[in-house]
Amino acid sequence: MGTRPSRRSPGGHRASRRDLLLGLPALGLGAFALGGCAQAGATTDVENVLSISLNQTESHPSFSALSFFGEQLAEATEGRWGARVYANESLGAQQEVVQLVSDGAVDMAVISSTQVENLSMDFRPLNLPGAFESIDHQLAVLSDESIVGELFASLEPTHRLRVLGGFTQGSRHVYTDRGPIEGPEDLAGLKIRVQESDVFMALMRALGGSPTPMAYGEVYTALQAGVLNGAENNEVSYVTQRHYEIAPYFTLTNHLVGLDYVMANVDRIEEMDEADQQAYADTFAAAQEEFVRLWIAETDASTQQMLDAGVEINEPDPEAFGPAIEEVGRTFLESAEDEGMYRAVQAVAESMGEENA
Numbered sequence: 001m002g003t004r005p006s007r008r009s010p011g012g013h014r015a016s017r018r019d020l021l022l023g024l025p026a027l028g029l030g031a032f033a034l035g036g037c038a039q040a041g042a043t044t045d046v047e048n049v050l051s052i053s054l055n056q057t058e059s060h061p062s063f064s065a066l067s068f069f070g071e072q073l074a075e076a077t078e079g080r081w082g083a084r085v086y087a088n089e090s091l092g093a094q095q096e097v098v099q100l101v102s103d104g105a106v107d108m109a110v111i112s113s114t115q116v117e118n119l120s121m122d123f124r125p126l127n128l129p130g131a132f133e134s135i136d137h138q139l140a141v142l143s144d145e146s147i148v149g150e151l152f153a154s155l156e157p158t159h160r161l162r163v164l165g166g167f168t169q170g171s172r173h174v175y176t177d178r179g180p181i182e183g184p185e186d187l188a189g190l191k192i193r194v195q196e197s198d199v200f201m202a203l204m205r206a207l208g209g210s211p212t213p214m215a216y217g218e219v220y221t222a223l224q225a226g227v228l229n230g231a232e233n234n235e236v237s238y239v240t241q242r243h244y245e246i247a248p249y250f251t252l253t254n255h256l257v258g259l260d261y262v263m264a265n266v267d268r269i270e271e272m273d274e275a276d277q278q279a280y281a282d283t284f285a286a287a288q289e290e291f292v293r294l295w296i297a298e299t300d301a302s303t304q305q306m307l308d309a310g311v312e313i314n315e316p317d318p319e320a321f322g323p324a325i326e327e328v329g330r331t332f333l334e335s336a337e338d339e340g341m342y343r344a345v346q347a348v349a350e351s352m353g354e355e356n357a
């Protein structure tokens with residue numbers, strides 16, 4: 001595996017990925033002593049420390065929820081298992097890290113659903129604009145075994161990867177270094193970073209911008225260098241990554257409700273005895289609930305921080321971008337299986353609507 005030079009992110013210093021990976025096998029009991037290390041996260045003082053890769057800063061809800069997971073796991077397994085969260089992409093960007101988890105070099109990671117789709121197209125229907133109407137709808141789908149049960153286990157035979165569950169990315173919006181953006185014509189010619197995914201490339205074209213695929217951790221510097229005019233994400237990422245410093249026009253395009261998967265290496269989970277595996281699953285479920293609570297509070301706090309920082313938040317006419325966004329959703333439903341899953345997801349929303357009626 002190659003090495004790359006240390007980089008700096010808005011979230012802090014980065015050690016080279018190789019340095020960190022070389023340190024991983026030795027973590028065990030000694031890991032506690034490294035707890036104050038700038039690029040590492042919470043560490044539990046336990047016999048077996050699970051390494052968790054995250055591309056967010058320590059102030060992101062995913063970091064807090066996974067640190068909580070490590071602490072709870074240590075308690076539930078009486079110190080046999082715990083976790084340590086490596087923030088700020090310090091173990092690598094998601095596209096490489098998913099491979100490291102598959103290989104067993106890293107135990108767990110938060111991976112955006114777009115990257116999972118690059119491993120298996122079966123995940124695509126959940127990544128399309130229009131798939132999820134709201135965070136509540138997404139949560140209901142995530143807990144519906146008939147929709148996600150087989151899907152989440154489908155990468156085990158081929159990649160040794162298990163999807164434990166998901167953390168919402170909330171609604172995603174576009175932000176730029178100029179504005180206001182009222183419709184696709186205002187994004188014409190602007191280079192907007194997207195995740196490395198065909199759906200996002202098409203989506204950004206439909207919104208009117210020039211899509212530029214790039215790893216998350218590179219965006220701040222690219223915005224600063226003028227290589228990008230903007231990007232798209234939720235309020236929490238926009239604030240924690242400090243992108244508002246360079247791209248202070250935030251346009252509520254609401255192009256989709258995104259999803260992060262928390263993935264784990266199956267062989268590593270199977271090292272646990274049965275009771276510990278159960279504790280692991282229960283603890284993850286509790287962390288998922290903790291995440292939702294944190295996410296809602298943090299989205300509100302981020303919006304306030306944006307306003308305090310002088311970000312111009314613009315809400316365009318929903319008709320300006322809406323039809324183009326919906327069209328992208330339809331274009332990518334390519335097979336009967338995709339259609340079937342998409343319909344099952346819509347049916348969950350409909351039954352929620354009926355319940356609330």
Ligand code: GCU
Binds near residue numbers: 110
């Ligand atoms: C969100 C998401 C990340 C993802 C990022 C991105 O922040 O939570 O998992 O990597 O968007 O746009 O790349």
